Amino acid sequence: MEEPQRARSHTVTTTASSFAENFSTTSSSFAYDREFLRTLPGLLIVAEIVLGLLVWTLIAGTEYFRVPAFGWVMFVAVFYWVLTVFFLIIYITMTYTRIPQVPWTTVGLCFNGSAFVLYLSAAIVDASSVSPERDSHNFNSWAASSFFAFLVTICYAGNTYFSFIAWRSRTIQ
Numbered sequence: 001m002e003e004p005q006r007a008r009s010h011t012v013t014t015t016a017s018s019f020a021e022n023f024s025t026t027s028s029s030f031a032y033d034r035e036f037l038r039t040l041p042g043l044l045i046v047a048e049i050v051l052g053l054l055v056w057t058l059i060a061g062t063e064y065f066r067v068p069a070f071g072w073v074m075f076v077a078v079f080y081w082v083l084t085v086f087f088l089i090i091y092i093t094m095t096y097t098r099i100p101q102v103p104w105t106t107v108g109l110c111f112n113g114s115a116f117v118l119y120l121s122a123a124i125v126d127a128s129s130v131s132p133e134r135d136s137h138n139f140n141s142w143a144a145s146s147f148f149a150f151l152v153t154i155c156y157a158g159n160t161y162f163s164f165i166a167w168r169s170r171t172i173q
Contacts, residue, residue, distance in 0.1 A: 031094040041162045044155045045088050048115075051152045052081040058145035059126075062138040069129040070142075073149065076122035080115045080156075087111065105170045109163040116156040123149035 036042040056077035064070035087108075090096055096104045127146040132139045 031097070033092055033094050036091050041159055042091070044159045044162075045084060045091070048084050048152055048155045048159070049081065049088065051148045051155065052077055052084065054148045055126075055145050055152060056081060058141045058148070062141045064138075064142075067129050069125045073122045073126045073129075073145070076118045077149070077152075080119065083111065084115075105163065105167040109160070109167045112156055112160040112163045116153060116160045119149065119153045119156050123153050 037046065056074055059070055059074055059077070064074065096102070123146065126142070126149045130139065130142040130146055
């Protein structure tokens with residue numbers, strides 16, 4: 001014989017089954033924007049992640065600590081790589097639609113604009129710090145990282161442009 005169901009209380013329980021039940025109902029409501037990666041800003045973000053990863057791994061694989069300027073390049077590359085991955089997750093999962101209090105167009109413009117400016121300075125510092133006489137076995141990695149840093153800078157410039165267009169159309173309305 002089946003027992004009658006009890007009314008649920010309004011208290012929070014910490015049992016594993018209630019956690020799994022709550023998790024399964026909330027995680028199924030996550031949205032996923034499959035088309036974002038097919039847009040030009042989406043492709044630029046993917047390029048920023050891939051090329052940014054190349055920048056800091058090419059430097060990190062060398063004895064970069066002997067040249068203090070590479071510390072700045074590493075900081076910019078790793079910092080913006082992590083934030084760009086974070087923003088990609090926000091855009092793909094459409095988290096920005098769940099947090100309307102945040103002015104996402106302004107945040108995107110500030111993020112991409114600062115990434116462009118700081119990556120441009122890091123790319124210039126990277127290129128000016130590469131010299132074959134300093135350390136010949138690190139030269140190729142440093143030269144390649146400089147090249148990719150300029151490519152990432154171009155990607156951030158493109159996303160800054162798209163962010164500006166989105167921000168401008170949002171503020172005109």
